[in-house]
Amino acid sequence: MPNTPKPFLKSVNSRALAAALAVLPLGAAAALAETPEEKGLAIAEEVDRRDLGFGDSASTLKMVLTNKQGQSSTRELRIQTLEVPERSEGDKSLVVFDHPRDIEGTAFLSFTKILDPDDQWLYLPALKRVKRISSANKSGPFVGSEFAYEDLLSQEVDKYSYRWLRDEPCGEAAQGLDCFVIERFPRYENSGYTRQVTWIDQQEYRPIRIDFYDRKDSLLKTLSLSQYNQYLDQYWRADDQHMVNHQTGKTTRLTFDEWEFRVGVNERDFNPNRLKRLR
Numbered sequence: 001m002p003n004t005p006k007p008f009l010k011s012v013n014s015r016a017l018a019a020a021l022a023v024l025p026l027g028a029a030a031a032l033a034e035t036p037e038e039k040g041l042a043i044a045e046e047v048d049r050r051d052l053g054f055g056d057s058a059s060t061l062k063m064v065l066t067n068k069q070g071q072s073s074t075r076e077l078r079i080q081t082l083e084v085p086e087r088s089e090g091d092k093s094l095v096v097f098d099h100p101r102d103i104e105g106t107a108f109l110s111f112t113k114i115l116d117p118d119d120q121w122l123y124l125p126a127l128k129r130v131k132r133i134s135s136a137n138k139s140g141p142f143v144g145s146e147f148a149y150e151d152l153l154s155q156e157v158d159k160y161s162y163r164w165l166r167d168e169p170c171g172e173a174a175q176g177l178d179c180f181v182i183e184r185f186p187r188y189e190n191s192g193y194t195r196q197v198t199w200i201d202q203q204e205y206r207p208i209r210i211d212f213y214d215r216k217d218s219l220l221k222t223l224s225l226s227q228y229n230q231y232l233d234q235y236w237r238a239d240d241q242h243m244v245n246h247q248t249g250k251t252t253r254l255t256f257d258e259w260e261f262r263v264g265v266n267e268r269d270f271n272p273n274r275l276k277r278l279r
Contacts, residue, residue: 040162040182047205048157054235056265057081061256065145068249075099075143080265081154088114091154092270096278097143106143107275112154115187120149123275130275139192146221146243146252148192160184160196170201173226174208177201193220204228206236214247221245231261 063075076099082092090112097106104125111119120133133149142149163183170179179199186193194217199209207225214220225238241254268274 036164037162039164040184041157043164043180043182043200043205044157044160044162044184047200047207050205051235052085053083054232055083055262057235057237057259057261058263058265059237059256059259061254063145064253064255066251066253073100075103080263080269082265082267082270084112087156087158090114090118090156090159093152093154094270095152103143105278107278108142108149108152109270109272109275110149110153111270112156112159114156114158117188117190118150118153121272121275123278128276130272132272139190146245146248146250147254150191150193151223151243159188160186165197167202170199170208173224174201177203177208179208204236206238219246229259231259235261 058078058080060076060078063077064072065075066072075097077095077097079096080094084091092111093109095108097103105123106125107123109121109123113119121130122133123130139148139150141147142152161184163185165181165183167178167180170177179201181197181199183195183197185195192215193212194215195213197211197213198207200206201208206228209225210223211219212221212223222244224242224244225240226242227240228236228238230236237256237259239256241256243252243254245251
């Protein structure tokens, strides 16, 4: 297992440097970063900065699960997200399944934390009860898909430490674009991953690909993100997200319909006690 780099924000001087980097254009910030760890953090900070201020969002999507033999099943669901502006806390999200009938009404609610255990609840209509998910289970598959519970959380900057690896073409998913390739290390001890390698396009700072390494530091999964659309002249969302499990041969593809922003959801819509009444 590789040596995990120490968190960059570890002293008064490094905090001052991080603050200075945050107000510079990414190119200038990356140029001033003296180490691969500082440059990796500067890139992650810019990705986050460009997505601030969306307020809330909603979308419907299809989830297609395919096994190693090529057999597929399709699920239809909807997702809502509430932005939490405080950096010390993460966003809130709600996923509700509408089809097929055997999982209709299943709901997943998550409150992302930074280093503390995330708050997550799952409502299963067959049991007619809301189940709080323990931290140890967040690396497990979400309703049989190749997405883990922790993959569905908002990816807050401070959940990871970083290291820039190299610059290179983004590949087939974003032909003609160059990418930063950075490594990020989960700082939460119960993560199912040792590290993630992320390709981020240098033009709009959108994630294009993420390789996930398991607790044995073996390549587990690859997530490819494509068909990006821009909303409110600022916010990019990938309408195609394809997760491939290299160890099992299974895949899960998420295809999103058009996103809506600032639809007016609020804290009341993210109450665990309301999961049983969702339709």
